[in-house]
Amino acid sequence: MSVSADSEPVSCTVKPPVFLQLGDAKTDTVKSGVCIVDVTLPFGKSVNIEEISFKNFYTAYVTVRLLRKIPGQEAAAKWTTALRDLALMENPHTEGGSQDYSSIHRAQMQVVPDHVMSVRFILRQPSSAWMNFNLQEIKIFRHLEPDPEKEVSDLLSDLTLVNFRPDLEGLPDPSTVSSSIQQMWALTEVMQTNQTTASIGRFDVDGCYDVNLLSVP
Amino acid sequence: IMNESTELSLTIAQIVQRLKGSHLHSQIERQAKECLHQPEIKLGSLKEDVRNFLKTSGGGCWQPPCHPAAPPEHLKEPLAYMRKAQASWEKRVLKSLNSMSTELGVPLARMRPAVEQKELTNKWNEMGTDEPDLSRFRPVYAPKDFLEVTIPFLRNPNHDSSEEVNVRSHWGLIQVPLNVRDIPKLRQAFSELNLNTGQLGIEDHAHIHPDLFENEYVQIGKKVVEEQDSAAAQQYSRQGCPTGLRADLWALILNSTNQPQDVMYYEQLKAGVIHHDLLVDNLIYKDVKLTASNDDYYFVFEDYLYQVLLCFSRDTAVLEHFKYNSATPPKSYIEGKMGVEECAVVYPPNVAPLCYLYNEPSKLYSVFREMYIRYFFRLHSISSSPSGIVSLCLQFERLLQTHLPQLFYHLRQIEAQPLRIAFKWMVRAFSGYLSTDQLLLLWDRILGYDSLETVAVLAAAVFAFRAENLMEVTSLASAEAVLADLSTLKVMPLIQIFLFATAI
Numbered sequence: 193m194s195v196s197a198d199s200e201p202v203s204c205t206v207k208p209p210v211f212l213q214l215g216d217a218k219t220d221t222v223k224s225g226v227c228i229v230d231v232t233l234p235f236g237k238s239v240n241i242e243e244i245s246f247k248n249f250y251t252a253y254v255t256v257r258l259l260r261k262i263p264g265q266e267a268a269a270k271w272t273t274a275l276r277d278l279a280l281m282e283n284p285h286t287e288g289g290s291q292d293y294s295s296i297h298r299a300q301m302q303v304v305p306d307h308v309m310s311v312r313f314i315l316r317q318p319s320s321a322w323m324n325f326n327l328q329e330i331k332i333f334r335h336l337e338p339d340p341e342k343e344v345s346d347l348l349s350d351l352t353l354v355n356f357r358p359d360l361e362g363l364p365d366p367s368t369v370s371s372s373i374q375q376m377w378a379l380t381e382v383m384q385t386n387q388t389t390a391s392i393g394r395f396d397v398d399g400c401y402d403v404n405l406l407s408v409p
Numbered sequence: 410i411m412n413e414s415t416e417l418s419l420t421i422a423q424i425v426q427r428l429k430g431s432h433l434h435s436q437i438e439r440q441a442k443e444c445l446h447q448p449e450i451k452l453g454s455l456k457e458d459v460r461n462f463l464k465t466s467g468g469g470c471w472q473p474p475c476h477p478a479a480p481p482e483h484l485k486e487p488l489a490y491m492r493k494a495q496a497s498w499e500k501r502v503l504k505s506l507n508s509m510s511t512e513l514g515v516p517l518a519r520m521r522p523a524v525e526q527k528e529l530t531n532k533w534n535e536m537g538t539d540e541p542d543l544s545r546f547r548p549v550y551a552p553k554d555f556l557e558v559t560i561p562f563l564r565n566p567n568h569d570s571s572e573e574v575n576v577r578s579h580w581g582l583i584q585v586p587l588n589v590r591d592i593p594k595l596r597q598a599f600s601e602l603n604l605n606t607g608q609l610g611i612e613d614h615a616h617i618h619p620d621l622f623e624n625e626y627v628q629i630g631k632k633v634v635e636e637q638d639s640a641a642a643q644q645y646s647r648q649g650c651p652t653g654l655r656a657d658l659w660a661l662i663l664n665s666t667n668q669p670q671d672v673m674y675y676e677q678l679k680a681g682v683i684h685h686d687l688l689v690d691n692l693i694y695k696d697v698k699l700t701a702s703n704d705d706y707y708f709v710f711e712d713y714l715y716q717v718l719l720c721f722s723r724d725t726a727v728l729e730h731f732k733y734n735s736a737t738p739p740k741s742y743i744e745g746k747m748g749v750e751e752c753a754v755v756y757p758p759n760v761a762p763l764c765y766l767y768n769e770p771s772k773l774y775s776v777f778r779e780m781y782i783r784y785f786f787r788l789h790s791i792s793s794s795p796s797g798i799v800s801l802c803l804q805f806e807r808l809l810q811t812h813l814p815q816l817f818y819h820l821r822q823i824e825a826q827p828l829r830i831a832f833k834w835m836v837r838a839f840s841g842y843l844s845t846d847q848l849l850l851l852w853d854r855i856l857g858y859d860s861l862e863t864v865a866v867l868a869a870a871v872f873a874f875r876a877e878n879l880m881e882v883t884s885l886a887s888a889e890a891v892l893a894d895l896s897t898l899k900v901m902p903l904i905q906i907f908l909f910a911t912a913i
Contacts, residue, residue: 225724245478250567285590287793291487293476319585323569329478 201331202239206231207325209315214268223320227251229313231330235311238263241305242335245295250325251315252284253277258303259310274301277316284319298335306335442749449870480687488793490565495560498559510688513545518687526683533679536694537711543695556582556897559791581806582665582828587793589804591811592913595866599858601647604909610850610901621652630654646857649850649901656766661854663779667772675771678720685723693718710764717774724778728817762840762848784861788836796861801835802828804862808869812911816876825885830892831868838864842895851900867900870907874898 207230214224233239238261255276261269275296281289298305311332317325422776486492510516521529532538561582568586590598602608607622617623630650633641634657642661650658660666682690697714763780767773787797809827811816820827834842838861839851854863871892872879878891 245476247478283588286586287488288588291483291489293479293483295476321569323567331478 198242198334198336200333202233202334204231204233204332206330223314225318225320227315227317227325229315229327229330231311231313231332233309240335241298241301241308241311241332243295243297243333244311244330245293245333246252246330247293247328248280248289248291249328250281250322250329251317252319252325253279253316254327254402255314255316256301257312258305258308259300259312260303260305260307261309262310271312272303272394274303274305276302284317285321287301293329300398335388467566474680486792488565491563491791491793491799494559494563498555498791501558506688509547515688515691518685520804521684525686529683533683533716534714536715543691543698546691546695553833555789555798555836556829560802563791579806580810580817581803582826583799583803583806585799585803587795587800587803589795589800589807589865590862592908592911595862595908598860599647599854599863599866599908601857602905602908604856606903608901608905609651609853610847610899611905613649627651627654627787629823630658634658637661643857643859646853648857650853653854654847655849660772660776660858663776663783665772665779667769667775671775672771675720675774678723678774679716681723682719687722689722689822690719693722712765713770713773716770717730717777720774721778721781754783762845762852766849780856783859784855785838787861788838791796798836801861801865802832804865805835805868808866809872812869812907812913813873813876816872816879819880820888823883823888825882825888827872829885829890831872834895835864835868835873837893839867839900843898843900844896847898847900854904863904866907867904870903871895871898872909873907874903 209229210230212224212226212228241258244256255278256274257271258274259269259271278296280292280294296301315325315327315332417886482492486495561584563583563585565585568584570584596603600606607625607626609623610871612622612626613619624650630645633645633652634654639661641659646658646662664672694715697718698710761771763777767776784796788795788801791799806817806828817827839848843851851863851867855861877892879888882888882891
């Protein structure tokens, strides 16, 4: 997941796929190999898309169209093509890529996917080898404005897998602890070299270490 | 499909993760530090260069970066119906193992009593002299079962086979539409095997003067070993490895070192064998007794085989590779003073040919394990990988049907499906069927091209070679007889002619 994406998918409705028919829909069941899947956002809402992810099911090519409405402008919402004929299977007749997970990133789209109200997937599967084809688990992720302070070089930031920020609330600052540990260690060294048989007097209070007193019922 | 730079970063991160702590990692780090001091390396173009390098270097066992949404089983095997078939095959094997255990009253695993441990330690180097009663043990499965029970019934539920959808319908047993390479693509991929390039296995023949090819080729090989260059060794191996250099070259390609820690690892596994007795040990013992001890070429290595295979079955590092194998090993648990240990029940192929190369048990073990993890495991499990047994079977059938249609049709008519004969060769990568020197030449190419496709090509080439005789036969039994003895075959001429001299 890229840094500027919301990790939770946007809530949207995935309409059931509509297969285009050739000829008379009643008598002719010739498969055209084209299918439309519409994904709409709740009424009135729009989203700036960072990424669309899905699981393929035997779709060979996908075209993505977006319905965008620029807020504040009077003009009606318009459909534009964001991506044309992206190949999901290297050979439509064989298994390669047929059940793979994929993503379409904002940067791959030909138009800026902002203020999108609806996404239309046009799926094509020209091979007659398959009975069905579809896209599953479609998820749309919202684009977040990236943190402007992130000026670290690309390579380094991309390579960072996990950002470790252990929870230090309530605990003393590690650097002060480590510096005082130095002193404590030095003390123990001194103690070790100057061992005497004399008891550590200051802890001795008369009678308080009587065994009978220590065993509390 | 993902944003390209994200994909690249993911790949790099995964590679770094995998390499962490390994010998190779420190080697690469050192090399990288040295490289940075060279003037040609520019930090600005570094990213692009790495991307290009990863694209061109390929690397068969390296998995493409997984999509973050993909569950782990998807990474092992993306096709759901293949995963299902593999799971039911494993259940079958495990059931068989468990019922044998119950029937014979032998536990799957038990700790050896001290007396037995001492005895085994003493005769570790001569386990072959033992003659225990193994008559009650029967093999849990044979390759034949794999072919008969599972593979032909593999079906994609989404595949429409109701009408004659293919222009040329498939005559063979494999009915899944995997993408396999045909001769034009194979010619490109295996370009070093063409008729104009020198090969060991052809140009080192008695009546060809060594100055024409062999001497210089051996010199190059020596340099590669000196430089300890793994990538160069792999490229070199495509034209074959000279006998004297093969052990070193294979070890280089497989990154199999023989450092003190490797020897120690082997000793640890050996200790595991001494302490615990697995039911599977008896099966291994029986298998080796039946195959190696009767084999003219391999009986000398019988003792080595026991040592290696017994250790192998306890090697948890082998379990690591199951991360990218679609199989899940059936595990047996040993309860003892040490607590619970896991031992995988796996079925490795023939170790014997490797015994010709390595005489030190820990080194032999290390190379064998690497070869299993990279290549041979694919022959024993159901997956959509291009080097998997299903793809190899399909590739064999397609090659035969495309280029020898008359032969295929004839064999089909007499109820002698070619795959029924070729399967047993392919599932063992021809081990046990070819003479050893020819087998090692074949395995040179498996390592060199990082692919088992040469096995499928050779199988088709053998049929092409004996085509005339096969056209005369009238039954499966006589077809088997024609193809029973492959020990005189020379593999490289067969492969070369089939790939580069077949008219298309």
